[in-house]
Amino acid sequence: MMTSEATTPFGDRNKVLETTSAWVLGLLWLLPLVYAVWTAFHPAEFATRFSLTAPLTLQNFANAWDAAPFPRYFLNTFILVTMILAAQMVLSTMAAYAFSRYRFRGSDFVFMLVLMQLMVMPDILIVENYRTMNMLGLRDTILSIGLPYFASAFGIFLLRQTFKTVPRELDEAATVEGASALQVLWKIYVPLAKPIYLAFGLVSVSTHWNNFLWPLIVTNSVESRPLTVGLQVFSSTDQGVDWSIITAATLMTSAPLLLAFLLFQRQFVQSFMRAGIK
Amino acid sequence: MKRPEFSFTPWLLLLPAMVLLIGFTHYPAVATIWHSFFATPKGGNPAPFVGLENYALMIDDPVFWQALTNNLWFALGTIPLSIALAILMALWVNDRLAGRGFLRLAYFTPTVLPMIAVANIWLFFYTPQYGLLEQITQALGFPSHNWLGNPDTVLGAMIVVAIWKEAGFFMIFYLAALQQISPTLAEAAGLEGASRWQYFWRVQFALLMPTTLFVLINALINSFRLVDHIFVMTKGGPNNASSLLLYYIYEVGFSFWDSAYAAALTVVLLIVLGLVAIVKFRILDRRTHYQ
Numbered sequence: 185m186m187t188s189e190a191t192t193p194f195g196d197r198n199k200v201l202e203t204t205s206a207w208v209l210g211l212l213w214l215l216p217l218v219y220a221v222w223t224a225f226h227p228a229e230f231a232t233r234f235s236l237t238a239p240l241t242l243q244n245f246a247n248a249w250d251a252a253p254f255p256r257y258f259l260n261t262f263i264l265v266t267m268i269l270a271a272q273m274v275l276s277t278m279a280a281y282a283f284s285r286y287r288f289r290g291s292d293f294v295f296m297l298v299l300m301q302l303m304v305m306p307d308i309l310i311v312e313n314y315r316t317m318n319m320l321g322l323r324d325t326i327l328s329i330g331l332p333y334f335a336s337a338f339g340i341f342l343l344r345q346t347f348k349t350v351p352r353e354l355d356e357a358a359t360v361e362g363a364s365a366l367q368v369l370w371k372i373y374v375p376l377a378k379p380i381y382l383a384f385g386l387v388s389v390s391t392h393w394n395n396f397l398w399p400l401i402v403t404n405s406v407e408s409r410p411l412t413v414g415l416q417v418f419s420s421t422d423q424g425v426d427w428s429i430i431t432a433a434t435l436m437t438s439a440p441l442l443l444a445f446l447l448f449q450r451q452f453v454q455s456f457m458r459a460g461i462k
Numbered sequence: 463m464k465r466p467e468f469s470f471t472p473w474l475l476l477l478p479a480m481v482l483l484i485g486f487t488h489y490p491a492v493a494t495i496w497h498s499f500f501a502t503p504k505g506g507n508p509a510p511f512v513g514l515e516n517y518a519l520m521i522d523d524p525v526f527w528q529a530l531t532n533n534l535w536f537a538l539g540t541i542p543l544s545i546a547l548a549i550l551m552a553l554w555v556n557d558r559l560a561g562r563g564f565l566r567l568a569y570f571t572p573t574v575l576p577m578i579a580v581a582n583i584w585l586f587f588y589t590p591q592y593g594l595l596e597q598i599t600q601a602l603g604f605p606s607h608n609w610l611g612n613p614d615t616v617l618g619a620m621i622v623v624a625i626w627k628e629a630g631f632f633m634i635f636y637l638a639a640l641q642q643i644s645p646t647l648a649e650a651a652g653l654e655g656a657s658r659w660q661y662f663w664r665v666q667f668a669l670l671m672p673t674t675l676f677v678l679i680n681a682l683i684n685s686f687r688l689v690d691h692i693f694v695m696t697k698g699g700p701n702n703a704s705s706l707l708l709y710y711i712y713e714v715g716f717s718f719w720d721s722a723y724a725a726a727l728t729v730v731l732l733i734v735l736g737l738v739a740i741v742k743f744r745i746l747d748r749r750t751h752y753q
Binding site (some may be wrong): 193199202203205206207209210211213214215216217219220223225251256275278279281282285286288289291292295297298300301303304305306307308309310311312313314315316324331332334337340365390393394396400401411413415416419421423427430431434435436438441442446447449452458 | 469471472473474477478479480481482483484485486487488489490491494497498499530547550551554557559560561564565566569570571572574575576577578579580582583584586587589592594608615626630634635637638648651652656660661677683686687689690693694708711712714717719721725728731735736738739742
């Protein structure tokens with residue numbers, strides 16, 4: 185197929201106009217970010233003045249790093265996203281396996297219960313979940329931030345769709361050879377779903393790296409706060425209006441995700457695409 | 463399909479996920495409704511049953527109505543524009559324009575950044591006198607304007623941030639859908655003498671309809687779920703002009719510690735999401751099957 189000329193049937197008349205508009209929008213879209221980078225890498229007096237001769241500096245990053253316990257926040261976020269991802273992978277795999285391989289009474293009803301989480305997320309049930317965390321004595325721990333997200337309807341749904349495409353013959357052959365249910369899962373289903381695991385993993389990590397409201401509510405100490413909450417505490421109380429330091433801190437907290445995104449751009453975009461097509 | 467006789471295996475496999483799912487989604491949803499009929503417990507005493515008192519309070523609460531209307535305007539302002547931009551972006555990135563790799567990167571980048579970080583950048587952008595926006599408008603000779611400090615413009619300023627954050631995310635879904643459309647359709651349309659515009663409206667837009675409905679549902683949910691930027695940029699002000707429903711629930715529940723009233727407010731949010739769910743299952747799931 186001549187995919188590279190998909191638009192030529194309509195002539196090239198509009199191509200210049202389209203390309204220009206696309207670029208204008210693209211530059212406009214990057215503008216806030218470019219502005220933040222400018223401010224963060226220049227001394228404070230150039231924060232709002234633009235001059236080609238402005239000296240570059242890393243001082244703002246050093247100041248931000250020293251002004252708040254960012255290393256601890258980074259560690260907390262790292263533990264949080266790893267914990268959530270591990271739990272989601274295991275729990276979603278088991279549940280999706282149950283839904284796709286077994287036929288049992290009530291499976292449609294249970295699956296509907298799962299799907300309800302796509303509409304009503306823990307994100308909005310903050311008052312009751314806070315009460316539950318209090319009751320369990322978990323408030324202000326990293327576990328309490330992650331626990332409501334361990335069971336992911338989205339993960340179960342994605343994996344169930346994928347597991348359903350696994351050829352029955354493969355499954356039956358393994359069973360005949362005496363493989364147990366868990367061996368079949370581990371040897372046949374999981375390897376075939378690798379791209380979906382990658383897609384789900386990228387979506388999950390970026391979602392929970394960015395989550396803010398629930399961790400804000402359930403944590404109140406440096407030991408449990410993730411980066412997003414740490415950044416908010418830092419920029420709203422400690423710094424007054426030193427924009428250079430705040431933007432430096434802002435870029436710093438987004439840097440790992442941004443770098444990962446730039447390096448694995450193709451995988452990221454494909455993952456989000458794959459996660460979107462159901 | 464494997465075992466006709468009763469088996470414990472699927473239930474054991476489902477157990478951990480279902481316990482957590484029910485514990486942190488279904489139970490709290492039901493408990494919210496239940497607790498909305500009680501007063502907020504004081505000290506160690508059990509909460510007294512008050513019937514519909516919290517709801518009566520809500521009907522007389524101007525801040526609730528403002529947060530709800532703000533939220534509707536926010537949804538109305540964010541959704542159509544971000545969907546239109548997302549389609550445009552997807553068409554451009556799909557059309558192999560010069561530098562499409564860069565363009566895709568530029569459009570999608572806001573999506574991977576934390577909203578809380580993005581909000582800091584935009585707060586700076588909107589800052590009176592020093593911010594980039596003020597510098598541009600002043601250079602063009604417009605009078606100074608405090609975008610976030612004025613109740614008339616604050617919601618619009620937040621809508622811009624939300625569109626900027628979300629359009630690139632929705633673009634991905636359109637891009638995925640556009641790539642499923644066979645290029646022979648474009649060739650056929652070209653041979654028939656259709657213009658680019660006609661091809662878009664009659665063919666591409668029609669084929670993208672299921673995607674649009676899917677994105678629409680997601681956008682609706684997001685507009686009631688994402689309030690992170692309010693914490694950084696306005697704290698709901700000035701005068702509650704930028705407060706959204708979930709932000710107000712947070713304020714009532716965790717600044718005023720009135721958990722019973724917060725529960726009643728959450729019930730409204732649950733009703734809104736329930737309505738979205740009905741739309742989804744009634745319209746979306748039925749219509750997308752023709753694909």
